[in-house]
Amino acid sequence: MGEVIVVTSGKGGVGKTTTTANLGVGLAMQNKKVVLIDADIGLRNLDVVMGLENRIVYDLVDVVEGNCRTKQALIRDKRYENLFLLPAAQTRDKNAVSPEQMKKLCDELKEEYDYILVDCPAGIEQGFRNAIAGADQAIIVTTPEVSAVRDADRIIGLLEAAELEESRLLINRLRPEMVKRGDMMNIDDILEILAIELVGVIPDDERIIVSTNRGEPVVADSNSLAGQAYRNVVQRILGEAVTFLDLNQNHSFFSRLKRLIGFGG
């Protein structure tokens, strides 16, 4: 029996879609059978982050409306044959799917796949309620900013109210040098305020933008610190205790030099 994990945040633009794509690829790299569902109907993006935008035939709304079988709508990833994407519909609105339909779909997929990751839309309305309907656990993505942490707090409250007990926090785009200067909230500051278990910290990394440009999630990039951080999150999802990365490591002169001359970081 598989596990359904919703990736949510409240605030837009904090990296839900990038996180979903990276965790999906990371789990597939560990030989898990994975489906990624883009629940952001009308504003789909998981397809382009995965580099699968040219292969869409059917979408989530087609599946729930019965225009095709679930299998027909699943797009197989280019590199990992046990990874699939169920894209969102682009020309419909969020009311095209109901929480009951979403739950039924998740339950169906759980029978055959190990992990179903649901990329939740921003906001707390219908799209959010749909995305969490079939979830067993949640990963809440935030960045070290007042607005993002505030929205994360709201989401944690709503998840509790929906009796989704297993929620963990992923802090995205942390900039160690700013934390050092006292110009960015650190991990402990955020955890103290939100009082929630941490699942990972992803450093701000230019390579995420580079890899997203190419449609290849950074988790597969062994030279990227962000990639390593995502791989660690994957291990924690799989139930292993992994120590948190020292995010300052790649800022040493030596590792920069190594990267510069092409020996990796």
Added chain:
Amino acid sequence: MNLRAMLNALMGRQDSKDVAKERLRLVLVHDRASVSPEFLDKIKEEMIQVISKYMEIDENQTQINMHHSEGTAVLEANLCIKSIRRNM
């Protein structure tokens, strides 16, 4: 205390992350305390049920509300007692 913190203290300045944290703390107290009227009605109803076992309450004069002051949230209930049950 590290050097930066000492410098800040000397100059009467605060790290911007501490300002962020303080603002966040205050805004969350406000956010978490702004509960819906239905939620308060439910609390009121259940409180009256419990207290009615021991005292007779004038429900029309019962008030319950939530407010926040000095960084904490306060739940305030005013219950008007008509009589106390003798046989308890």
